[in-house]
Each structure stands twice: as structure tokens, then as C-alpha cells.
Amino acid sequence: MLGKRAVLWRTEDLLVYEYDGTIDRGAPQVIAFPKNAEEVSATIKIARRYGLPVTPRGAGTGLSGGALAMRGGIVIAMNRMRRILEIDVENRTALVEPGVVNLDLGSAAAPHGLAYAPDPSSQRACTIGGNVAENAGGPHTLAYGTTTNHVLGLEIVTADGEIHWLGGPTRDVPGYDLVGCVVGSEGTICVVTKALVRLVPKPESVKTMLAIFDSVRQASSAVSAIVSGGIVPAALEMIDQQTIAAVEPVLHTGFPLDAEAVLIVEVDGGEAQVEAEAAVVERVLRQKEPREIRTATEESEREKLWAGRKGAIGALGRIEPNYYLLDGVVPRTKLPDVLDEVYRIAERYGLPVANVFHAGDGNLHPCLLFDERDPGVTERVLDAGAEIMRVCVDAGGAISGEHGVGAEKRSFLPWIFTDDDMAAMKGLRAAFGADDDFNPCKIFPGGHGCGEGQIGFQQRQIEQFGPDAHV
Secondary structure (H helix, E strand, O other), rough: OOOOHHHOOOOHHHHHHHHOOOOOOOOEEEEEEEOOHHHHHHHHHHHHHOOOOEEEOOOOOOOOOOOOOOOOOEEEOOOOOOOEEEOOOOOEEEEEOOOEEEHHHHHHHHHEEEOOOOOOOOOOOOOOHHHHHHOOOOHHHHHOOOOHEEOOOEEEEEOOOOOEEEEEOOOOOOOOOOOHHHOOOOOOOEEEEEEEEEEEOOOOOEEEEEEEEOHHHHHHHHHHHHHHHOOOOEEEEEHHHHHHHHHHHHHOOOOOOOOOOOEEHHHHHHHHHHHHHHHHHHHHHHHHOOOOEEOOOOOOHHHHHHHHHHOHOOOHHHHHOOEEEEOEEHHHHHHHHHHHHHHHHHHHHHOOOEEEEHHHEEOOOOEEEEEEOOOOOHHHHHHHHHHHHHHHHOOOOOOOOOOOOOOOHHHHHHHHHOOHHHHHHHHHHHEEEOOOOOOOOOOOOOOOOOOOOOOHHHHHHHHHHOOOOOO
């Protein structure tokens, strides 16, 4: 139906689709590359006819295993659907296909004085479809909101292969918020084939500051103080010493190697507003006794600071070849205590940990570093990660701020939801006509063939069928 050039099935081709950005793996049997909604529909109908699971996939940059084929079947890769169909300058919207790269949309909007606000750190690679599936965030969503605040309408294909349009060109559409149901549903209820998104005006003025601290506790307590001071910056990011040590020799951002932590604080808006807010931020920061506060005076300096933040995860490969990036959320006031506990847990398990995260909204990203070739280390990493997530929940937080639940954290869901809560959510999935074969083993605990997670599932397959079990 798609043609031979749009389907992969050979073992060597499938290998690169076993991964996303987490440490789980899942081997598909077939990769399909449709080029429009009609071909997505036809692919789903073929999968249903043969009783095969379906897993939608964007750029594969996700950090919770959401795009992994946990029970084999067909992966529907959206890479060929990458057109920006329209930029409506007057109404400040863009109609795009799901394979459009986040940064490419921003670049296309920029000549019109517009921007797409959600800006994940992977924005050079991640796609709008994946952003919609995971309700992606980014540094600038502190003030502007996550993906769900910027999606007006969606074309979707449901689990029975039907094509529907949800939402519309205005923000207030009567009836149920079906668009809101789809954003963040992690590909478990439908496949997105078009997205109508909001664009925002590029700010008249931007000021970016770097505050350098001699302790993590000082830096993290400054975060709440800024917001308590009446300012919600466009971005408020924290980077710790372990991350600085990895980033600075590679990207030369100007982060001091002997600092325990730095904060990147950015305010934007009208010129007078920016000057006033920056003065408040600087006054509050000085109350926390930073070693130094620097202000980027040139655009090149600002870009260098953000390159250090957004290139941090890749730079950590200088320390260890593998990482496990967590995604807990805590109240801002709990940041100092929770971070202390994160470091204690990592030390107890003998693991290096790097913290680089969206401090302004309490969205922690502890990154446990390891080498998967060391016997037993992966299990140790997973145990440490579970303890860190439990600390976040016990502090009044949640198990995900922007990476989604996926396969990684589905066993944690009962920590924050009752059985009745989860039954209601599964009811929504059923209302869209989806079942356990539609992006299986994601979000909810258990499920046929899901076991304890992909690592355990894969090990059982290898024990039964040998090292080529994925074939």
C-alpha cells in the first residue's frame, strides 16, 4: 500500500528503531513511513486486520519510552510528514504536519516577527507531533505555557483508522476539550497528522542574566525568591557543578568550573518592562549572596548561554556513555531539600548525578550517569531513579513535568492516582476506540505482555529465543 521504499522490515534497519532517549528498548517488526493522513489510516487498518500493535513515532528523542514498540508490531514513523502547510501572520497561527522539527517552525515564523513558544532542549531534532504527544515543555514555558497552551486544532487518525478534525482556529470552542484530551495522551488514543498551533509575537526586548553560586542550596532557594518577588521570568534554569564540568570544556559558555551552581534567568517583553523586571530579579538574587551576576549584553552572549543549557545532556557523554534522565516535579519551595536528597540517593548508589532543569516551575531533571556495560549497573540506576521519583511525590510533586509517563514510569502511576482515577482515564482511551494494542505498555501499569518493563521483557525473550529474539 505504501510502496517498498516506505517500509522497513530487515533486521539491520529495525535496530535503530529499538531506541528512544531512555534506557528501555523495544523491537518493532515493521516500520511504515506514511506521507499523509490517508496512508496513516490505511496502515492502521492493515495492522488491525493482522492483529498487530501500532506505535506512533516522531523523532525518537522522547525520554520515557513512549515511541518504543514494546510488543513488536508496526511503528508508524511520521518523518515524511514534515511540511509547514501555512503560516497565518494575521491570526498568528501555523498549520503543520507532525514531522515538522520544532526549531524549523520557529525559524519559519521568525521573519514574520513571530515565534513558537514551546522550546524543548531537543528542539533541533524533536518534532511537533512528538511534542503534542508528550505535552512537551522547555525553558520558556515558565511564562508561556507548555504545548497544550499552544495547540488550537488537530487532525487525528483513531485506532479504527477514521480521520477526524478536533478544535478550530479560535481558542474557545464550545463542547468538550477534545484537543486537550489528545495533547499529552502519548499516542495511546490516536495518531496526530496535522496540528494548528498558536504563534506569539517575538518580544521587543530580552535580557538574560547568569547568576553564579557557591552552593546548590543558595541557587535553588533563589528560585522561589524570584517568583515570590512578583516576577515570573520567561525562563529560569539551573545548572549544577557536574553539568558545568561537562559543558564548559566543550561549548565554552563562560560557566565557571569552580561554581557549585548557576542560574540562567531571562525576562522579555517591552523595553521598559524588561528593564524594570530585570532590576527586581537582580535585587532578589543579590539577597541570596551569589558570587557574581552577569548580564548578556550582546545577542551572541545570550546564544552562548542557551547553547550551554540546551547542549548540556549531550555534553554529559564526556563523563559516562549512558544516562537516565528523570522528570520529577516539586513545589518550588521544596527544591533545596529535594535536591539535597537527590544527591544523597545518587551517592548511596555510587552513581554520578548531574542536575540541569527548569527550576522556575520546579521541574527537576536529575541525570544519573553510568556505563551499561558494567554488570548490574542498569538495575542500580533504575532503583535509584525510582527512589528519586518517590522523593518528588512525597514532597507534594508529580512523576512527570514534560517527558510523559510512557513505559518508564507507568509503575509509578498508583503513587499519585487511585484505581478509580486510572479507570476513568482508561475509559477515555476506550471512548476514542483505542485498546491495549494501540501504543501498548504505555502510561498504565500492567497490560498483556508488558511485564515489569521492557528490560525484563527483552531478557525473557532472549532466554526463550536466544540473542536474535527481536527477529
